Amino acid sequence: MHYDSTSKVLLGARVVSEQGTYSEGFVRFRDGLIQEVGSAEEWRRENGEEVISLSNRDTVVPGMIDVHIHGVNNADTMDASPEALDIIARALAREGTTAFLATTMTQDPASIEAALVNAAQYIKKGQSPGKAECLGIHLEGPFISPQRAGAQPLKYIQSPDVKQFQKWQEKCDGWIKLVTLAPEEPGGMELIRYLKEEGVISSIGHSDATFDILEQAVKMGCTHVTHLFNGMRGLHHREPGVVGAAFLKHELLVEVIADGIHICPEMLSLSYRQLTSNRLILITDSMRAKCLQEGSYDLGGQEVRVVGEEARLSDGTLAGSILKMDDGIRRMKRITGCSQEDLVQMSSLNAAIQLNLSHRKGSIRTGKDADLVVLDSDLGVRMTYCRGMLAYARNSYSESERSTQR
Numbered sequence: 001m002h003y004d005s006t007s008k009v010l011l012g013a014r015v016v017s018e019q020g021t022y023s024e025g026f027v028r029f030r031d032g033l034i035q036e037v038g039s040a041e042e043w044r045r046e047n048g049e050e051v052i053s054l055s056n057r058d059t060v061v062p063g064m065i066d067v068h069i070h071g072v073n074n075a076d077t078m079d080a081s082p083e084a085l086d087i088i089a090r091a092l093a094r095e096g097t098t099a100f101l102a103t104t105m106t107q108d109p110a111s112i113e114a115a116l117v118n119a120a121q122y123i124k125k126g127q128s129p130g131k132a133e134c135l136g137i138h139l140e141g142p143f144i145s146p147q148r149a150g151a152q153p154l155k156y157i158q159s160p161d162v163k164q165f166q167k168w169q170e171k172c173d174g175w176i177k178l179v180t181l182a183p184e185e186p187g188g189m190e191l192i193r194y195l196k197e198e199g200v201i202s203s204i205g206h207s208d209a210t211f212d213i214l215e216q217a218v219k220m221g222c223t224h225v226t227h228l229f230n231g232m233r234g235l236h237h238r239e240p241g242v243v244g245a246a247f248l249k250h251e252l253l254v255e256v257i258a259d260g261i262h263i264c265p266e267m268l269s270l271s272y273r274q275l276t277s278n279r280l281i282l283i284t285d286s287m288r289a290k291c292l293q294e295g296s297y298d299l300g301g302q303e304v305r306v307v308g309e310e311a312r313l314s315d316g317t318l319a320g321s322i323l324k325m326d327d328g329i330r331r332m333k334r335i336t337g338c339s340q341e342d343l344v345q346m347s348s349l350n351a352a353i354q355l356n357l358s359h360r361k362g363s364i365r366t367g368k369d370a371d372l373v374v375l376d377s378d379l380g381v382r383m384t385y386c387r388g389m390l391a392y393a394r395n396s397y398s399e400s401e402r403s404t405q406r
Helices: 082-095 109-125 162-171 188-198 211-220 241-248 265-279 325-336 340-354
Strands: 008-011 014-017 020-022 025-030 033-039 050-053 059-062 064-069 097-103 133-140 176-181 201-204 253-257 280-283 295-299 302-307 310-312 372-375 381-386 389-393 402-404
Touching: 014 025, 014 340, 020 033, 059 340, 064 082, 064 133, 064 280, 064 325, 064 340, 082 097, 082 109, 082 133, 082 325, 082 381, 082 389, 097 109, 097 381, 109 133, 109 162, 162 176, 162 188, 176 188, 188 201, 188 211, 201 211, 201 241, 211 241, 241 265, 253 265, 265 280, 265 325, 265 340, 280 325, 280 340, 325 340
Parallel strands: 008 050, 014 059, 064 097, 097 133, 133 176, 176 201, 253 280
Antiparallel strands: 008 025, 014 020, 025 033, 050 402, 059 372, 295 302, 302 310, 372 381, 381 389
16 A cells, blocks of 8 residues: 655644643654654654644544444445445545445345445555545444334344344455344344454344333443434433443443434533543434435435435435534534544544554554544534545645645
């Protein structure tokens, strides 16, 4: 894989790094990796390096990681084409996302298999610096509850099945990293146990499970919850359900869609207070209509109507989102008052830890991948570097801000 061998420095902005936050700092990177991080006062120019001078109103943060995204810009994982995944990988940099899990949905087994095989081939052969990195696959369905299907087609839902999972995992060379399932369905506990043994994350989602069942699931190895409040048994004063387990079981990291539609502001605030930045993972769950105009779009053979910021099936069921990650962190900041350090943990670090990739993703530290995002004072994305290569620069970033010593 070809990396940019030119040394580059982001200089003068606030830097939220693993070792602490610099009010005015620098990040040096080369060959796809972070070489040095520190205070701007400590920076000394190296011969031939390119310096990008930034304002102290800007902030450099690690690239965001979206573990639950179906599509964007009229492309979807279920399209089962390398072109679709490449469109997704290129588009995500605009919102500050530098890594993602290609997420499938409930469909007939052959369509799921085609999407899995295509994703595996893309991961192995289609990736390069300068676009978001596909880290693996999130298998959302078909092992879910018909009672909590949401926008997942009922006719293709099936009970959790270890043999079916084994077949799919073999077909895609082990790239399934996360599985959303309903533990209460026949075979659910068996699949959770198997996934734990194989090092695959099992996530409670599209589930009608009671709290008692979820206690068993956590003991079996469940460590994740798919899009909190959506597609699950809610919180009740005599039956805590999936939401209660998400709140009370500290073994669980919990996805939230911070679009103001899937979760109202008050419940988002409550979730943040209960779970804190230590256990929340910001996701988009976005579908192909993201970045496009209002209108009708396909989601797993179903018509989705996008009006304003909402994507719904004909019966009114929410069908994913059109949320961008930078919009999500802005809303999270506005509603909860959390710090930028908290936002980094929820949008990047927690996902990296959950995927067992924190040795190279999720924070700004020497030796890690140069996945870097420059945010303006309103948390808008100015620049995104994916493994050291500029993947996106907003128009306001002019050549006058770049100085080079040859």
